[in-house]
Amino acid sequence: MAPSSKKVVLVIVVVVTVAAVLTAPGPALAADLLVGDSQGWRLNVDYDEWADGKDFIVGDTLVFKYAKGQHTVVQATAASFAACSQSNSLGTWASGDDRVPLNTSGQWWFFCGVAGHCEQGMKFGVTVLPVVKLSSSSSSAPPALIAHGGGAAAGLAAAAVAAAAALLF
Ligand SMILES: [Cu+2]
Numbered sequence: 001m002a003p004s005s006k007k008v009v010l011v012i013v014v015v016v017t018v019a020a021v022l023t024a025p026g027p028a029l030a031a032d033l034l035v036g037d038s039q040g041w042r043l044n045v046d047y048d049e050w051a052d053g054k055d056f057i058v059g060d061t062l063v064f065k066y067a068k069g070q071h072t073v074v075q076a077t078a079a080s081f082a083a084c085s086q087s088n089s090l091g092t093w094a095s096g097d098d099r100v101p102l103n104t105s106g107q108w109w110f111f112c113g114v115a116g117h118c119e120q121g122m123k124f125g126v127t128v129l130p131v132v133k134l135s136s137s138s139s140s141a142p143p144a145l146i147a148h149g150g151g152a153a154a155g156l157a158a159a160a161v162a163a164a165a166a167l168l169f
Pocket of ligand 1: 042043070071072112113114117122
């Protein structure tokens, strides 16, 4: 009786550990992404090139740095973005050090609201990916977790699952 109840306790501990690893709120998973990297937010930067190949995931934050008064940040709908129009803007920032939390998945569109800057290419769109939670039935880690350093957590979880399996069988 004693050995088997010890086994059960161990399994419960392992399962709780796995759950904690998989559901931990993610400072490690969320990232601050400096728009334009060292060039910041200004004219004559190819922001499509900057965004190309990067992962944007719900919980990440875009950071726009620029000289206050020289530029602004406008979040737009797809149609307004295409027209460089601020009439249906979803948000506007102008502090020079603007943080825009990407809190929903899907397409996000940005441009500078200073006259002429959007037309000159100060604009870009990003696709924000949802956070995919692992479950014990997942056979592989989703790209989002791998891209943001969740590999170690996933590996730990996998090891814990293996340990639980070893105890059970
Ligand atoms: Cu501008």
